[in-house]
Amino acid sequence: MNHVPEPAKERLLYLLRLLEKNRDEGSGLVTSAMVEELTGWHRDTIRKDISWLGNGGEAAGTPGGYNPQFLIPAIRKALGLDRVRRFCVVGLGRLGSAYLDRPFAPGPGGMEEFELAAGFDTNVNRVEILKSSVPLYPAYKMGEVISRFGIEMALLCVPAAAARDAAGKLAAAGIRGIINFAPAALALPPDIAVRNVYLADELRALAVKLFPSGC
């Protein structure tokens, strides 16, 4: 299989969510025209994206549209979402500890793709006192635990002032990607992927849904 370009990956991920939602709502085939209508991507672009999937994508196409039953696993495979990946939470204050025991909102795809394997905090007292079904460790054990459990991703939930230092330690420990909830820009080697989560983006996306413009 060829290397899928970044913009195609993003569109395929969006398409995956759409297909899963459709499936959960019991709808049938999905056509590239439907996707164009919903997203504004040209149907030729969508067809090209699906062609990256190789045989799995082709098998999903019928004259009436794509069959989610085949297209969903084909996209998951092409995007590397077809096996469980482990992640950890770093910083067990209010935000970080909130992620420890909440049953995750699974989303249309479910949470079977990810497993929370560890929590870390520099405060050893906190690590000992917090009750959690997830094993918790003092931050100095990051390297050992991340390597032992094969943890690939981290939710960074430390205060802004501690974010760069914690991210640097995660990088040294071999982490491959970080979801950054801290209001601070990270400086990391280019081979470590970062997603900054901004509350303002969520609020904006909601505000836009709420308020018809021109009013």
Next chain:
Amino acid sequence: MNHVPEPAKERLLYLLRLLEKNRDEGSGLVTSAMVEELTGWHRDTIRKDISWLGNGGEAAGTPGGYNPQFLIPAIRKALGLDRVRRFCVVGLGRLGSAYLDRPFAPGPGGMEEFELAAGFDTNVNRVEILKSSVPLYPAYKMGEVISRFGIEMALLCVPAAAARDAAGKLAAAGIRGIINFAPAALALPPDIAVRNVYLADELRALAVKLFPSGC
């Protein structure tokens, strides 16, 4: 100004973030070809979206591309993001209280568009004990406070079992949109906008960045 269709709104919002990021990084004009390259939307679609902005969009266009200095405020105006909107946090457990005093990660657009105006919890003790620069109230005062402060949006941070009930109370109190962090589907009248925030979606988007497919 005409009513902007939903898919065009979503694309304009994405374009807004792109323009703000470009501006912050000191880059210059943005062309529809650049946007097509980054997003896969056909350049004619992008031009059509910008035409919804009316004069503000046209004024931003030059032979060399769109000028972010004009296009950014035109998009903000068309999407209703040109005034401060108030929001509240409902449920002051670990997750909800984490939002109370954190300096928000501003995102490329800054947080000047939103103001956290109140926090609510059914537990009166918690409301009294928590220290916060944001005023906190027992949940039974929701209707009064939301109306008095003109609060339009809510972050719903209650446990799953309490989510539907709390959302119903917010609806009765006149809230217009909810960001749902609870792992539960809400049942609300169609005029109330809901955004479900799924950790799985964030993890997926990171995983896709991390792992080149075909490896």
